[in-house]
Amino acid sequence: MKKIITLTFILFTTYAFSQNKNTKTTIEVDGVCFMCKHRIEKAAIKTKGVKTAVWNISTHKLELIYNQQKTDLKTIQSNIANSGHDTKLIKAKAENYNAIDPCCKYRDEQVVKNHEKN
């Protein structure tokens, strides 16, 4: 049992080291609900080079792991902005923002308040 655990750890660490072209970071993306989460994560993951994207509804933080050789934060953020969500770096264009569902209008204080109530 102990041996297996040790072996597992060794395997994992070597694997993690070999993947140093991957970088892990967190960026802030504005949104309010589960639909936003789905849209944000989808926009991020569909960016070539992004391995995983998990957005937290309450903290607005998007955890990313991506391949630095294939993409950069700017590309990812611009794809997210194109889906209609503001990032720290790039704000969504009005046309993209208008296209998202009414319940996702995170710039509208009333919508945000409604979600908080829930």
Place this chain on the structure above:
Amino acid sequence: MKFIYYFIILIPSLTFGQNLLTGKVYEKNQNNTSIPIQSANIYWLNTNIGTITDSEGQFKIPYQKKHTKLVISYIGYKTDTLTINTPKYLRHELFSNNDLDAVSISTQKKSTQKSYLSATNILNISSDELLKAACCNLSESFETNPSIDVNFTDAVSGTRQIKLLGLTSPYILIATENIPSIRGASQAYGLSFIPGTWVESIQLTKGAGSVINGFESFSGQINVELQKPRANEKLFINAYASGAGRYELNTHINHNINPHWDTGFYIHGNLRSQEFDKNNDSFLDVPLAKQINILNRWQYTNAKKGLVSFMNLRYLNDEKQSGQIQFNPNTQTQLWQSDINTERIEFSGKLGYVNPEITYQTMGLQLSYSHHNQNSVFGLRDYNIIQNSIYSNLIYNTIISDTRHKIKTGITFTYDDYNELVETTKYSRTERSIGGFAEYHYDNLDNLNLTLGARIDTNNLLGTFITPRLHLRYTPWGKAAIKASVGRSKRSANIFAENQKYFASSRTLNILNSEGNIYGLDPEIAWNYGLSFLQGFQLFNRNADVAIDLYRTDFNNQVVVDAENPIELNFYNLNGQSYANSLQLELNFKPLKRIDVRVAYKYYDVKTQYQSGIQQAPLTPSQRFFSNIAYETVLKNNKQWKFDITLNWLNQQRLPNTNLSPLQFQKPNLTPTVTTLNAQITKVFSKNFEIYIGGENITNLKQNNPIINPDNAFGSNFDTTFVYGPIFGSMYYTGLRFKIK
């Protein structure tokens, strides 16, 4: 003069200065630079005085000497309470709260949920649903669920058998926390060895299911999640008593040792000591029983290192006694009695690791050992079985390119050693199997996902074989899901352990083949095909859904259990076709805000080629109607009423052929229809205490003469296996639950 002027200006500014507390709230990023937090809440404890921070993280809040506790909070961060003695400029760093990863949804969640998203046809049954039928163990947990058919208890063992897609429980892979647990020797009574209060939730998968847990699931998988020491109440007590003389006591004690370690003791005892023979057939209607069942769990959690581990130790001792309480001296010289004693010791452990840096890489190791020893007597027949089992499964999860493409892979090792004594014949066999599996999961994050899996196993008795499985889900339009599945399964039938009820008859047991590896028989192999459609819609302005399930299990080989000759029970390899087709229509809706209605209709076509011809499986109704209505009052001051009522209707069932019996022992080909009604009322008095009362089979339906030839229990026509309805009649129960968080 100037001095006075200054003085007048200074005093108010000084007082103003004293009346305001200013400060800044920030967090540190990975580069250790401070980032202001906007819209953080600042307020004095137990007051209405509060404010929020601006875009620079700055805030101003009125200050008075009597206010000393300042609360700073922000969603997703740990809330801090600071002691303020002087109104100095404050710089405060907030730390993110990682526990918030799981966001709770507060819309009314249904207690049984079908998944619109998963590729497998999976049904999650939460503990709320399990409380709807309070009694008592896992075999009785499916009463409010139409997908599982629960049969009526036979007079000898008193336990209930379940069916899924028209096939009996040996064809279902039943796992506890994803470790296959109710199999082999424990197949017949194993469900009654898991007390209902231990169960946290049940995941029911229809169709072949995932390859990860093995190759044995023919009609589906049932996974039982047990209570977790970390999440469960500090103390939980459940007591139950029924008019059928059944008493149960469950005690859970959970203890948090330190931030990483939690432990829990789950102690179950039940007793049935009252003798009932309401139908005067000289046999007990329900067996006498005694069970002690102790589980000790250890849970280790270390979020920083990404480790979760469970260790379980369990001891079980179960005794069932049944049979005659008086005998006819003209035909018998002694009582026909049955004793079933079981002892089981189990150790299992799980270790899960999530790579904290690369969160999509996880690893899981499952290990389990069990020793099962059943000693039993059925009249003049002895049946003993000892099974020693080892199970280990190592699972590795990762992705290809990104999280739309997930891969699970791993290796499984199992060891089963069986020693049986059947009347005077000894059987022993050892099965060793090692296998590797890989499962690819694709999700286009929109309307399609699929799970494609395969495993290769080498088993010393079953040979080397491949088990492929495919599950697919497609959403053609909103709130709909079409699911399709196909998969192959294989297993060795433990013919005696699984068909123990036939020991309580005068039938001679015959195995008609001798070339195979398992009791002379061949392994069972089947393909399962499934198609299901789920559509959500609005009815009475509330969410409703309708589901259609169509499944077919097609046997390449089956060990046919043939009871068509009343004095024999024959086991033989299938020669011809055997299949189980099932259709289920289910509608869930809310006619009023607090009322949940579930209606289901089921149709079965289960046929097997017997020696006497192709026939519908015995004691399997071709149609079933099910309805469950649940009502809850508004929760006020933690007080609430809950009402639950379940109606079941079963179409006629075919009885095994009795044409060869003497006329007085012959049975009709078909049984009457069976309708049962169960109801339960729960009164919640507070967060800590609730009481329930309920009734099973309220209309007092009874099967008359369930036993054939009880007057001559050692004679050639004695048979207890023709039970198609309730023997006992209506039964009422009451119980309480007490818990401390």
